[in-house]
Amino acid sequence: MWSFFNRRLEEVLGAAMLAVMVTVTFVNVIVRYCTTFSFAWTEEITINFFVWVVLLGTARSFREGGNLCMNLLYNALPRPMRLVCYLAGIGICLLFFGALAWTGTLEVLDEIDLQATSESLEIPVWLYTVGTPILSALTLVRILQNAFETLSARSW
Numbered sequence: 001m002w003s004f005f006n007r008r009l010e011e012v013l014g015a016a017m018l019a020v021m022v023t024v025t026f027v028n029v030i031v032r033y034c035t036t037f038s039f040a041w042t043e044e045i046t047i048n049f050f051v052w053v054v055l056l057g058t059a060r061s062f063r064e065g066g067n068l069c070m071n072l073l074y075n076a077l078p079r080p081m082r083l084v085c086y087l088a089g090i091g092i093c094l095l096f097f098g099a100l101a102w103t104g105t106l107e108v109l110d111e112i113d114l115q116a117t118s119e120s121l122e123i124p125v126w127l128y129t130v131g132t133p134i135l136s137a138l139t140l141v142r143i144l145q146n147a148f149e150t151l152s153a154r155s156w
Contacts, residue, residue, distance in 0.1 A: 013052075013056055052131040059141075098140060107132070
């Protein structure tokens with residue numbers, strides 16, 4: 001069970017969120033064109049789920065080692081310099097997603113303190129924004145997992 005979640009968590013969650021987004025948007029389009037009524041809350045759901053899907057895709061990309069890189073310059077470097085560049089890249093990514101998780105957590109705590117609610121559904125806004133620190137933390141874990149595998153295999 002752990003192996004499944006370790007290898008397929010992002011795909012399962014992303015597919016479920018995309019299914020919800022597509023269904024909600026499709027229903028709204030049908031209702032809007034067949035009647036004079038429109039669901040205002042569909043935009044709220046799809047925009048927030050889109051942010052979550054992007055962060056899930058980022059975590060998956062780091063897990064698979066499929067993130068964007070500049071191979072031409074990297075491959076031209078001697079092996080010791082490749083290690084330095086690889087570690088610098090890992091450090092920068094860890095700093096960025098650590099800062100994103102930290103500021104996302106601060107935002108969620110502020111929204112809880114302020115009891116902010118969404119405009120359409122009037123539910124607590126922190127339910128939408130809690131995905132940012134959680135999925136940023138997942139991305140941090142995936143970066144570290146991939147870095148450990150890469151450094152263990154000495155394949156930088």
